[in-house]
Amino acid sequence: MAKYLIKRLAAVITVMIIVGVIVFFMMHLLPGNPAAMMLGPEATQEEITALAQKMGLDRPIPVQFIEWFSNIIKGDLGTSIFFQGMPVTQVVYNHFQATLILTLFGLFIAVFFGIVVGVIAAAFHNSFIDRFFMLITSVGVAIPNFWLGLMLALFFSIMFPILPPAGYKPFSAGFFVSIKYLILPAVAIAFGQASFLARMTRANMLEVLQNDYIRTAKAKGLPEYKVIFKHGLKNAIIPTLTVIGLSFANLMGGAVVTEQIFNIPGIGRLLIKSVFTRDYPVIEGIVLYIAAAWVIINLLVDILYSLIDPRIKY
Amino acid sequence: MINKLLEVRNLETIFTTEEGIITAVDNVSFSIHKGETIGIVGESGCGKSVTSLSIMRLLPNNGIIRFGTIIFNGENLLKKTEKEMRDIRGNEISMIFQEPMTSLNPVYTIGEQVAETIRMHQMLNKKQVVEKSVEALRMVGIPLPEKRINEYPHQLSGGMRQRVMIAIALACNPKLIIADEPTTALDVTIQAQILELMKGLKNNLNTSIMLITHDLGVIAEMAERVLVMYAGQVVEESPVDELFNKPLHPYTEGLMKSIPRIGKNTSERLHIIKGMVPHPLEMPKGCRFNPRCDYTMDICIQRSPEYREIYPGRFVRCWKWEGLAAYE
Numbered sequence: 001m002a003k004y005l006i007k008r009l010a011a012v013i014t015v016m017i018i019v020g021v022i023v024f025f026m027m028h029l030l031p032g033n034p035a036a037m038m039l040g041p042e043a044t045q046e047e048i049t050a051l052a053q054k055m056g057l058d059r060p061i062p063v064q065f066i067e068w069f070s071n072i073i074k075g076d077l078g079t080s081i082f083f084q085g086m087p088v089t090q091v092v093y094n095h096f097q098a099t100l101i102l103t104l105f106g107l108f109i110a111v112f113f114g115i116v117v118g119v120i121a122a123a124f125h126n127s128f129i130d131r132f133f134m135l136i137t138s139v140g141v142a143i144p145n146f147w148l149g150l151m152l153a154l155f156f157s158i159m160f161p162i163l164p165p166a167g168y169k170p171f172s173a174g175f176f177v178s179i180k181y182l183i184l185p186a187v188a189i190a191f192g193q194a195s196f197l198a199r200m201t202r203a204n205m206l207e208v209l210q211n212d213y214i215r216t217a218k219a220k221g222l223p224e225y226k227v228i229f230k231h232g233l234k235n236a237i238i239p240t241l242t243v244i245g246l247s248f249a250n251l252m253g254g255a256v257v258t259e260q261i262f263n264i265p266g267i268g269r270l271l272i273k274s275v276f277t278r279d280y281p282v283i284e285g286i287v288l289y290i291a292a293a294w295v296i297i298n299l300l301v302d303i304l305y306s307l308i309d310p311r312i313k314y
Numbered sequence: 315m316i317n318k319l320l321e322v323r324n325l326e327t328i329f330t331t332e333e334g335i336i337t338a339v340d341n342v343s344f345s346i347h348k349g350e351t352i353g354i355v356g357e358s359g360c361g362k363s364v365t366s367l368s369i370m371r372l373l374p375n376n377g378i379i380r381f382g383t384i385i386f387n388g389e390n391l392l393k394k395t396e397k398e399m400r401d402i403r404g405n406e407i408s409m410i411f412q413e414p415m416t417s418l419n420p421v422y423t424i425g426e427q428v429a430e431t432i433r434m435h436q437m438l439n440k441k442q443v444v445e446k447s448v449e450a451l452r453m454v455g456i457p458l459p460e461k462r463i464n465e466y467p468h469q470l471s472g473g474m475r476q477r478v479m480i481a482i483a484l485a486c487n488p489k490l491i492i493a494d495e496p497t498t499a500l501d502v503t504i505q506a507q508i509l510e511l512m513k514g515l516k517n518n519l520n521t522s523i524m525l526i527t528h529d530l531g532v533i534a535e536m537a538e539r540v541l542v543m544y545a546g547q548v549v550e551e552s553p554v555d556e557l558f559n560k561p562l563h564p565y566t567e568g569l570m571k572s573i574p575r576i577g578k579n580t581s582e583r584l585h586i587i588k589g590m591v592p593h594p595l596e597m598p599k600g601c602r603f604n605p606r607c608d609y610t611m612d613i614c615i616q617r618s619p620e621y622r623e624i625y626p627g628r629f630v631r632c633w634k635w636e637g638l639a640a641y642e
Binding site for chain 2: 211212213215216217218219220221222223231234235238308309310311
């Protein structure tokens, strides 16, 4: 296990380096001078050259890359252009928190409801409840989350004002206060993923329940719920686990859009603002943060995977 | 009779399918005495396994026991509630299945899978459950059971896995073990070991065994009495020696002739029973075996023969023996 962890951590670092290289070159190989784009069409050539020099853009690309990269390793992602010289790490960190909490909350909802609904549907295969869940989940995978977000806000905040329509309170304002603000956006981003996971869990469950060891479990005299949850679910959940990493990426993408609707000061809003203001260091920082979060979640999933399935040996 | 452990009478099990109703087990009657091993032989799809699943009441959802009684230890299993059946399964009647590779759950240790049965049926504390599990594994000849309880099925060979299955089946000292093709998936040498093991355990524990197989060699080795099934019906029942000496039903005769024998003229081709097993939805009229039989008479095509005792302890369902029905 320790050997596996070291191997996986090495892979994580490799992935991050590759992401870094891609981000760097995408920014620098784009047509046009970043300095010119930053300063806008009214800037004079002198101003552009001065800024380019200040940013170190006049030096050869490999030199720039090495410098940029060694700064990253030191944890220095440069300074933001829009936020008047605030360190990028600081800017991204301030916004990242809300997005991460929203995404993790969404992930929890998606995984929890996805698995519960999937198992119930499989246990009552072909019954009314199974069909009802499958109807709901096919709607769930089909509707876009920003539309769902609007509908939820309309329904639960305007027609029946039980939850705040928008805004964000950090955990420091109190856990339940914070959660109250997060429920609607989290449900909005999680619904599609929950539906997807439910359908997948159901399909896996139905397949697993056909296995010989399920018959063995029944022949031992185990009650139905034990057969399903102990012998069925632990096997059926293995393929579901693998897609949780993918779900996380989808949820984060959803969060970026949904933040706009619910006015959450997250990374999505920062990203859009940074793109419009050509705040390159911040964009680079955001991409690196998102990539890191994704890689870490997948690492956790893989570790969990090996804990559940004893056949996986590293 | 008091020493009858299990008595199945006129069992009829059907399956509802999209093409229609399939009668998988048709009017099957037999009994098993305490401490006896009974063999059930027949081709795939003749209703052997469905009979055993009917006894356990573990049929798939589309399977229905339409008729009959199953008396176990003096009580009708078909009148039991699901809860009462659960107390019987794994405790008084247990099963060993054909595929040791897939019959164990891959994500639990073998110790846990044995312990689970014990925990389900006996009020014991954790330590006692572990001790009993180790004991059960030792009994079936698994070396170092104290260590092996922490292993997973994929770390064991097929023969070892089947031993674990037997340990699970024996864990609660059942009165009856239903072994459904227990050796079919194993290598020949391992087969012999497993059969030897089952025989030894049976003699020590005085358990009855219902052994389902398509292998007459296994029957000869293990069983005291044999039922031969064909197309959902029992066509012959006989003590094992007499069956091998003088098979009564033409189907049994065909099965015997199709066993390769050492020393026989090798240039001679092995006997084959002509034709195919009838499709369950298109059973032939009259005797179900008549299209494949070497002795077909007019009556065989017109009417189904009765199941009769021809000699003491020997039953057959065949017109050929009708005149010999000494017990009328």
